[in-house]
Amino acid sequence: MTIIDISGLIQKAYKKRERLAADHKAYRLFNSDCDGIKGVTIDIYGGYAAVSWYLESAPAIKEKIVGALAETLELSGVYELYRFKSPGCPQNFSLVSGAPAAEFFAIEEDGSKYLCSFAHGQNAGFFIDNRANRVIISETAGGKNVLNMFSYTGVLSVAAAAGGAVSVTSVDISAAYNKWAKRNLEINGYKAFSETVLTFDAFDYMNFSAKKGREFDLIIIDPPPFAARLDGRPFGARKDYHRLIEAALKITSKEATILALCNMAGYPRGEFAAMLETTLKKSRSGRFKIAEGPKMPPDFKSPPRNEKLDYLKNYYISVY
Secondary structure, rough: OOOOOOOHHHHHHHHHHHHHHHOEEEEEEEHHHHOOOOOOEEEEEEEEEEEOOOOHHHHHHHHHHHHHHHHOOOOOEEEEOOOOOOOOOOOOOOOEEEEEOOOEEEEEEOEEEEEEOOOOOHHHHEEEHHHEEEEEHEEEOOEEEEEOOOOOOHHHHHHHHHHOOOOOEEEEEEEEHHHHHHHHHHHHHOOOHHOOOEEOHHHHHHHHHHHHHOOOEEEOOOOOOOOEEEOOOOEEEHHHHHHHHHHHHHOOEEEEEEEEEEOOOOHHHHHHHHHHHHHHHHOOOOOOOEEEOOOOOHHHHOOOOOOOOOOOOEEEEOOO
């Protein structure tokens, strides 16, 4: 039987990310078999580690991982999440060791604050893997009217506001997540934009905006892979994403940008890109350009052609 040096692997993983950790309060410390242990990821949110188990056999090494984390980092606590359980099971983290985190606690990234929670939402309410897009949004949102669809906890809305957007409209069907988004905007000083966090079905809102003649310069589309109901029927990204693009095209200003995000591992990158191009050719009489966005960040590095780990797809669509 092969004995795994868990402490050594975690220390090696940290060494690879030490410079990143110095600049970011939220990062992925350990990325499954890319760092030596299949089915285990460890994310850092400020002073807390969040361990995700993707295989039923993985928690057998829980005590060794918790011990190795204590040897490597100064942490207030360690949480865990069993991700191999069915989607219908609770997805909140449980405390393994140390002191419990506050129900909502703030982390900082590039000068902005974001509220995280191990008791609510998915991925503590903050998607670490979307770091590069937050940078791009903050660098390009200046002077623009921004629409953030499926805005969740409003993280991308904060990035747009920090970049000097003229207006930021955040739309999500969940009133609970919208309260969270409002708080994220308010703690960063964007009270006015917290008042344009709206509880709407995505298609209903875009169709409403089209009827009112409202246009946006930057539209961010980041839907969940599946949703119980959108536009009165079940939604699946692979079969329905094109409908979101079609609706967004009706409310774009001249020379607008649509950021199309998809984190569905089972939707191949090439197929997603082809869908975007086909939809644009059918729906857009004017010119357009599609540019692939940044790759997964370095702390999420994965083997070539591993769609389970290289899952994030992001394309910037310029329409004229």
